[in-house]
Amino acid sequence: MPLTSCVKFTSLSLRSLYKLIPATATYKRGFVLYRSIAAMDSSRSSCTLVLSGKSSAEKEIAQSLKKNGVLKLPDNTVVSMLMESEIAKPEKENFNLELFFNCLSTARFGRFLIWSPRLTSTHDVVSHNFCELPVGTVCVADVQYKGRGRSKNVWESPPGCLLFSFTVQMEDGRVVPLLQYVVSLAVTEAIKDVCHKNGLPFLDVKIKWPNDLYLNGLKVGGILCTSTYKSKTFNVSAGVGLNVDNEKPTTCLNAVLRELSTAADRLRREDIVAAFFNKYENLFDLFINQGFQTLEELYYRTWLHSGQRVIIQEKNGDQIVENAVTIQGLTSSGYLLAIGEDDQMCELHPDGNSFDFFKGLVRRKLE
Numbered sequence: 001m002p003l004t005s006c007v008k009f010t011s012l013s014l015r016s017l018y019k020l021i022p023a024t025a026t027y028k029r030g031f032v033l034y035r036s037i038a039a040m041d042s043s044r045s046s047c048t049l050v051l052s053g054k055s056s057a058e059k060e061i062a063q064s065l066k067k068n069g070v071l072k073l074p075d076n077t078v079v080s081m082l083m084e085s086e087i088a089k090p091e092k093e094n095f096n097l098e099l100f101f102n103c104l105s106t107a108r109f110g111r112f113l114i115w116s117p118r119l120t121s122t123h124d125v126v127s128h129n130f131c132e133l134p135v136g137t138v139c140v141a142d143v144q145y146k147g148r149g150r151s152k153n154v155w156e157s158p159p160g161c162l163l164f165s166f167t168v169q170m171e172d173g174r175v176v177p178l179l180q181y182v183v184s185l186a187v188t189e190a191i192k193d194v195c196h197k198n199g200l201p202f203l204d205v206k207i208k209w210p211n212d213l214y215l216n217g218l219k220v221g222g223i224l225c226t227s228t229y230k231s232k233t234f235n236v237s238a239g240v241g242l243n244v245d246n247e248k249p250t251t252c253l254n255a256v257l258r259e260l261s262t263a264a265d266r267l268r269r270e271d272i273v274a275a276f277f278n279k280y281e282n283l284f285d286l287f288i289n290q291g292f293q294t295l296e297e298l299y300y301r302t303w304l305h306s307g308q309r310v311i312i313q314e315k316n317g318d319q320i321v322e323n324a325v326t327i328q329g330l331t332s333s334g335y336l337l338a339i340g341e342d343d344q345m346c347e348l349h350p351d352g353n354s355f356d357f358f359k360g361l362v363r364r365k366l367e
Contacts, residue, residue: 045077049125049139050115052084054101058112059083061134070132071114073124093159095140096270103274109136109166109284110277117142122165127226127237130167138166140273160246162269165239166277170227170288176234177334178292180211180225181299183238186280187213187221188302191253193275194267201260203253207303209336213242214304218250240276244269292330300329310338310348312363325363336361 049071051062065071066081073079090096095115104110112134114125119141126139141163145156157163170176184207191205205221206214213221221242227234243252244267254266286294300306308327313320325338325346336348345366 045075046080047073047077047116047119048080048082049119050082050084050087050097052097052101052113052115054104054111058134061112065132071125071129073120074128075120077120093142095142096268099268100140100270100274103271104277106136106277106281109281110138110274112137114139115141119144122163123224123226123237123239126165126167127228130228130235130237131230133167135167135169138164138273138277140164140269157241158246158248160244160252162240162242162244162272164273165237168236168238168284170234170236171232173229173234174333175287175292176225176227176236178287179236179238180223181207181292181330181334182283182287182295183223183225183240183280184211184213185295185299185302186276186283187223187240187242189279189283189298190272190275191267193279194271198265198267198271200264200267201257203256205253205302207299209303209305210334215251215253215256220250220252242272244272296329305336310361312348312361314363323363331366337366338363 051066053059053062062083066083069079069081071079071081084097094117097113097115100110100113114137116122116125116139119125119139121144122139122141126133126137143157143159143161144163168179170179188205188207191203195201195203203215208214208219211223211225212219213223221240224239224241225236227236229235243250245254246252247255257264257266283295292299305327306329310325310327312323312325314323315321323340325340325348327348328337328339328345331337331347333347338346338348340346347364347366348361349364350361
């Protein structure tokens with residue numbers, strides 16, 4: 001039975017919106033994986049969305065959305081909408097809208113922004129309201145407690161994470177699966193860019209196929225892309241979660257920076273997400289106009305798997321046979337391209353039963 005209590009936040013102070021409510025959870029790979037959703041407090045059935053835009057055009061869209069009250073969330077969640085001008089100066093822990101827009105230089109992506117101090121999932125906001133929002137809309141949350149993951153896992157992300165989802169439209173369904181790689185690449189390039197511009201130590205964030213981000217052998221982020229098809233167009237909702245300033249349960253970008261230099265300034269979420277869209281817009285245009293092959297060299301320099309040897313377990317009658325293959329790159333469909341010890345090229349894809357993709361790979365021989 002869905003929870004339907006309504007809590008509308010009218011105070012100018014946003015600190016009360018930010019408080020986490022304890023629930024039964026298990027730490028897993030850098031985020032918090034819920035084992036008991038029933039443990040969540042009933043106050044979690046409402047949220048506040050703050051609407052903002054870089055220019056007057058986007059601000060007019062925000063005014064219209066608020067006036068018409070068209071934004072919805074699943075499970076009967078009650079949505080309260082505010083304009084950026086209706087909130088006080090943000091608390092230190094809140095996402096700073098002004099700082100973000102000052103760093104943003106895009107023509108399309110990220111210019112219309114929805115921010116919430118505490119939200120079920122940024123992915124819910126953009127995916128459930130896709131047709132109501134301008135393409136390129138981004139939703140950012142300080143805390144989310146029903147974040148989306150693979151295999152319908154539900155995640156709680158603590159304060160200090162960069163959590164955002166945005167909208168993309170694509171026409172060629174054959175390349176939609178490759179978009180997650182473009183998003184992953186844009187995240188790693190954005191981190192490099194922010195570190196360089198601020199004179200910070202280099203953070204070598206790597207991509208673990210298909211959609212995880214690793215630093216010094218530990219997961220610090222992940223990507224999720226989902227899509228629907230309507231009127232000959234794929235409506236894609238892309239989400240990013242990145243451990244920026246939360247050391248537990250594994251590590252975060254700022255913790256590694258402090259290890260490299262005690263004098264280093266800390267990374268700010270606003271700088272990273274603005275740099276992400278500045279990078280992503282260019283990468284996306286190259287991807288759409290010239291194909292993913294134009295990005296492959298940069299992608300392969302960033303991922304963990306070139307030359308990696310993988311053992312594939314396959315059934316042969318009643319026996320399990322192990323075959324070793326070496327990863328060469330990606331196929332045109334976005335799966336792993338590998339070569340066996342017999343020089344046979346093959347495509348590797350997950351079987352869908354394992355949390356770790358590399359423990360459940362299925363081989364398909366290529367002609």
